[in-house]
Amino acid sequence: MRIAFVASNQHVVGGAEAYQRWLLPALQRRGHEVALAFEHPARDKDRTVDGSAGRIERWSLQGVDPGRFARLLGEWRPDVVFSHGLVSGEMESTLCSEFAVVGFAHDYRGTCLTGGKRYGRLRPQPCTRKFGAACLAMNAAYGCGVRRPIAALRLYGTQQRRLDAILKVRRLVVASRHMRDEYVRHGFPPDRIDIIPYSTLELEPDADPPLERAPTGDLLFVGRLTRLKGCRYLIRALPLAERLLKRKLRLTIAGDGPDEDSCRRLAKRLGVNVRFPGWCDSAQKIPLMREADLLVVPSVWPEPFGMVGPEAGCVGLPTVAFATGGVLDWLTEGETGELAPALPYSVDGLARALARALGDARHHQRLRVGAWNMAKRFQPEGHLDLLEASFRRATGERAA
Numbered sequence: 001m002r003i004a005f006v007a008s009n010q011h012v013v014g015g016a017e018a019y020q021r022w023l024l025p026a027l028q029r030r031g032h033e034v035a036l037a038f039e040h041p042a043r044d045k046d047r048t049v050d051g052s053a054g055r056i057e058r059w060s061l062q063g064v065d066p067g068r069f070a071r072l073l074g075e076w077r078p079d080v081v082f083s084h085g086l087v088s089g090e091m092e093s094t095l096c097s098e099f100a101v102v103g104f105a106h107d108y109r110g111t112c113l114t115g116g117k118r119y120g121r122l123r124p125q126p127c128t129r130k131f132g133a134a135c136l137a138m139n140a141a142y143g144c145g146v147r148r149p150i151a152a153l154r155l156y157g158t159q160q161r162r163l164d165a166i167l168k169v170r171r172l173v174v175a176s177r178h179m180r181d182e183y184v185r186h187g188f189p190p191d192r193i194d195i196i197p198y199s200t201l202e203l204e205p206d207a208d209p210p211l212e213r214a215p216t217g218d219l220l221f222v223g224r225l226t227r228l229k230g231c232r233y234l235i236r237a238l239p240l241a242e243r244l245l246k247r248k249l250r251l252t253i254a255g256d257g258p259d260e261d262s263c264r265r266l267a268k269r270l271g272v273n274v275r276f277p278g279w280c281d282s283a284q285k286i287p288l289m290r291e292a293d294l295l296v297v298p299s300v301w302p303e304p305f306g307m308v309g310p311e312a313g314c315v316g317l318p319t320v321a322f323a324t325g326g327v328l329d330w331l332t333e334g335e336t337g338e339l340a341p342a343l344p345y346s347v348d349g350l351a352r353a354l355a356r357a358l359g360d361a362r363h364h365q366r367l368r369v370g371a372w373n374m375a376k377r378f379q380p381e382g383h384l385d386l387l388e389a390s391f392r393r394a395t396g397e398r399a400a
Helices: 015-029 067-074 089-098 133-141 148-165 179-185 230-246 262-269 282-292 309-313 325-329 347-358 359-377 382-400
Strands: 002-009 031-039 057-058 080-083 101-104 171-174 193-195 218-224 250-254 273-275 295-297 319-322 337-340
Touching: 002 015, 002 067, 015 031, 015 382, 031 067, 057 067, 067 089, 067 325, 080 089, 080 148, 080 382, 089 101, 089 148, 101 382, 133 148, 171 179, 171 382, 179 325, 193 382, 218 230, 218 282, 218 309, 230 250, 230 262, 230 347, 250 282, 250 347, 282 309, 295 309, 295 347, 309 319, 309 359, 319 325, 319 347, 337 347, 337 359, 347 359
Parallel strands: 002 031, 002 080, 031 057, 080 101, 101 171, 171 193, 218 250, 218 295, 250 273, 295 319, 319 337
Antiparallel strands: none
16 A cells, blocks of 8 residues: 655654654565655654655655645555644645545644643643634633744634644544544544544564563653653642652653753752753653653643553553543553543642652552553554554545
């Protein structure tokens, strides 16, 4: 099968791009031909989506007219176009009219004014509203993240065009039940949605369950440092969690992004033990996971899936997260980790979830074994089987 990927970024920015970086060569190994088109070229040749793929056709979409690109792509003759979300709704709509397009909804593209799916300036909480003109009023009254009315109007138009484009794809792939419900609420036919959870990519669960050991107080955050990822909530939760546990904690923040400087300043002001090794690839990430007692996913938005949780489970590392979004497909409270309330998101709730996970050594060990067992559900071969089936359904529907 000839599969043309189209995506916003060639650069690996976060989990969606890391998934594409793994998937391109994985499909090649299964005998498929792949190509890549991207709107924004990579800034670092060592962090590209296509860096680990073999010889493939590549196109930059910068300044390219949608009709002209459709003709170029037609010359390559793809069986299916695999869209990972374009900024240009016009480009995506054009491709849908010419090719069998399968879309992967990695985020809330087309279903949220700001993409953060939360509201509330002082006490943010998840938003379950259907996207529409009322979102402009909600943003003004409650605070969704856009302060200037003109900017909000522009975003509204952009998201409406994205939703129109998404509704035209042949099949829609989502990673969780939460995301399926989100797009069904916005008018996408349920029988054209395939739930295909992310896999743990190149990671496999350890051969044996984790051996018993006493918690050391080491916490780990892995991801891009943005406001939505909630790292500041985690840093502010450390002093309270330490008082509840009557012991010191150490936090490693493995990632980079626009919120890094403010996180550093906050950790220094609170006097908590936090280190910042920067962005880590898999070879660097796994040793950090083995050393830690807990992975913390403090995202103050409903994560569409949260791939880092099953990855951590491969080495028997349980997770603490807010109880919302796709995280609930793999994080079971008291079995694979602990959940903090999300209505609203709070520092206090997060600190108490950390204390529950680490307060008793026997309970912590049960969480470690539970996380290890959970990771077995998200292995690469099963993911690829489901994805190929979705492609076959899309091409069959196109032919019909």
